[in-house]
Amino acid sequence: MAAKGLKVGLSRDGIQTASETVYDALVDAVETGRYDGIQAYATLIAERSAPARVTPDRVLEGFLRLREVLSRHLTASYRDMAKLTKVLDIYVPVADRILCIVASALVEEREKVVRQQQEAIRELSTPALRVRDRLLILPIIGVLDTHRARQLTEQLLYAIRANRARVVIMDITGVASVDSKVANHLVQTVEAAQLLGATVLVTGISPEAAQTLVAIGVDLSRLRTVCDLQGGLEEADRLLGLKATTT
Amino acid sequence: MRVPILKQGDYLIASVQDSLADADLLQLSENLLTQVGLFHSRGVIVDVTALDVMDSFACRALRSLASAIRFRGAETVIVGIQPEVAFAMVQLGLDLAGIRTALDVEEGLELLGNGKDG
Amino acid sequence: MAGELRISVRTDADIVTARQKGRVLAEPLGFRGSDLALIATAISEVARNIVVYAGCGEIILDVVRDGEREGIVVIARDEGPGIADVEKAMQDGYSTSKSLGLGLPGAKRMMDEFEIVSAVGKGTTITMRKWRRSHEDRPYRPAGT
Known part of the structure; x- marks a missing residue:
């Protein structure tokens, strides 16, 4: 009814x-x-x-x-x-x-x-870009919290394997602020990439970030650094070229 | 479980299986040290592609292995660490203390070859 | 869902069994690759702790639920000599054997929750939990593969 x-x-x-x-x-x-x-x-x-x-x-x-x-x-x-x-x-x-x-x-x-x-934004915000054969660039922009650092590391590791990358340039020019926590995340990402056999060059460490890294006592022997992205690309070429010519 | 060791020119290649117990790792170390002397090998590649866990014991065993092989006059390269395993190792706080690493056996061989020339 | 899994731990081969079972239990819960590696490695560390310090003991694995959260619980129990100074044992680099001293603090870092109860002469019980992160329900698919 x-x-x-x-x-x-x-x-x-x-x-x-x-x-x-x-x-x-x-x-x-x-x-x-x-x-x-x-x-x-x-x-x-x-x-x-x-x-x-x-x-x-x-x-x-x-x-x-x-x-x-x-x-x-x-x-x-x-x-x-x-x-x-x-x-x-x-x-x-x-x-x-x-x-x-x-x-x-x-x-x-x-x-x-x-x-x-x-x-989706998180995933998009940390793309590992393949510049040329065997070379990846990872521009990190914004805030690097534990969750994002983890995601970034995972993505980088899979990208290294998929692209058979030998050199990774990790550019941190766009990282909002580098404190001890962020520095720790960066070191861990670098170390994980190295376990897969890739050489990581860190570029774009600002004067403030450099001072923070000194203050908190980050072991520099564990980080390979180049002043800027331009220098990083040159260094990467040198590394890749060296490896190619001696084969 | 025995770890097969392959001789390729100046190098030895050991491919670790997935369910590796501690005793197997120690056995592998012993076998490699003997064979490095036997074949006058210049380098050793330990392929851990099949390994889904690298805990502190395995890591320490590999570090000792690499040091001992160094004393026998050869270089060690660990190859095939999986992304997930590398991630867990870093979380655990493990590092390979200067042992060289490469993506796979092919890259490892190239790395050893370059080291020889350079 | 199957009930809890008990693995008696005496030898290094049991360590392998324990971490494999952990993986088998965690996978259908939706844990992703790197989380599975973290869980398996943490199980490996606490199981090795039993073999090295207590001689024998057991690992109990089970699924835990808390409201909408779902995860895995790992209990490592032994009746060994116990740990005299738990706080010290949880420091990086501290070890009474010749290990790297990263086992327990490392396991703690890899899991979400970690409790340790130990009495000298009575034994040690370690309880660890890892929750599946809810916003990561979608399995991780690396781009380009």
């Missing part, structure tokens, strides 16, 4: 199916007190809404409309005031809860997208 009421003002098949699904979930929630059906459906709607360019307010608007239609239908069905109050007392909290679930699902979906984008 109520399915008829649901169709009021709705024309497209998709909307009709959606309405019926929501209606079924609502009946289910009223009868059993369980909300898993609507929870699953809300998650699905949230996932689909973004790629389909449906904004959250449009989704919520749809649900609000549905809520109103149903409540109107109930009002029309129950002429007895006492009965109607009873029915609405049951219906309104359930409908509210469903709206809450839908809203939460939309927010959750947005957060998921943001997390994925952050991850």
